[in-house]
Amino acid sequence: MDLSVLLSQLAEGMLISVEIFTLTLVFSLPLGLLVAFGRMSKNPIIRNITKIYISVMRGTPLMLQLMVVYFGPYYLFGWSIRGYRFLAVIIGFSINYAAYFAEIYRGGIESMEVGQYEAAKILGYSKSQTFIKIILPQVIKRILPAVTNEIITLIKDTSLAFVISVSEMFTTAQAIAAAQKTTTPFIVAGVFYYVFNYIVATTMEWVEKKVSYYR
């Protein structure tokens, strides 16, 4: 099989992998912040619900979670939703990664010196101004290495979408490999993941450099 033919067959799968990756980040990064707030809430009900949520998300396999999100609506309510497959992948990935991001945010927020809040209060900043202008930028700088770790894991995790038959890159590669009786698609897949990760890691390195103007 010609490499260019193979690549064009894999291209669609690659695109889906990139889509899963991008959409998951778009939803889970802000959702994670919301969950972090819940986890740090003074209200014990909100705090404990969030704690259980994080515990379940981190304590069970993502593969299983994807199956629950996809099959759940049908088994629980008898709903069958058209075109739900891809949406289920995005929901499953987003709520899973939000739990991990939430704990990273929480670690960052709790590591902030109380003096920063006090200085802001004395200067008259409102609570939201204090968080957005003073706290969050410093938190982002502190958590970047941990976030980079998660993002890199996410790239590789996109292959888990196969469990509900979303043909991302790895599923496609497996199908071609089985049909053609060749291992080349796996090599191409490996190269694809590595290059993807390399780009992401380099980008994150650049972002870290960008915020290294202060200590």
Added chain:
Amino acid sequence: MKILEVKNLKKDFESLEVIKDISFDVKEGSVVAIIGPSGSGKSTLLRCATMLETIDSGELKYLGEHAVQTIDGKAVYASPKDLKRIQSYYGLVFQNFNLFPHFSVIKNVTDALISVQKKPKDEAIEIGRRLLEKMGLEDKEDAYPFQLSGGQQQRVSIARALALNPKILFFDEPTSALDPELTGEILKVIRELAAEDMTMVIVTHEMSFARDVADRIIFMDGGVIIEEGEACDVIDNPQCERTKMFLNKFENR
């Protein structure tokens, strides 16, 4: 005119009484130094006065306006809107500076002017530059806090507090985090402010500085005011045994 009035202030942490019953006034243009051994409650008093801590009972007035009063034995704070205005009457310089590390020096000084007081940016920058010049930091406006010495950082934080044009400025041990050779530059700045009749309350361990710069000195121990009076009287001719003992320790060093 009285800028600050504190009456019968009480503050407990858990069951520990940190401030037992403290009353004092600060008149416009005067400098009050608060001295005392560590654990005497002087920093807590400052934190209560600047509302970083809530008080349990007593009264706190700025420019005749109640920030807190005690009704039926309970401390009642003014409405958030009133508190926001009252808060703008005072500034605080911290022991550890608490500059914003991600802001340049000029942004540290001007950002509250722009985002809290809603001043136009160029006006704020003008105010900021004038204050930095006054602090001898005109060449540092684009630097970041980590690039400055402790003394320079503390001068930036004084400029940041002054930018908002407070009626009264509190200092919480402003030289305690500094190397001995850097304390002089901060004390000089505070002396200059005193000469301009800036109203100030300073918690300090620098006894000779307190005598020079302050009009009145409050000596605290165990959460109460042991002795209060004219600065030179309290330092040079203390009346209470505890004040004498405390000051002796400093002389013997």
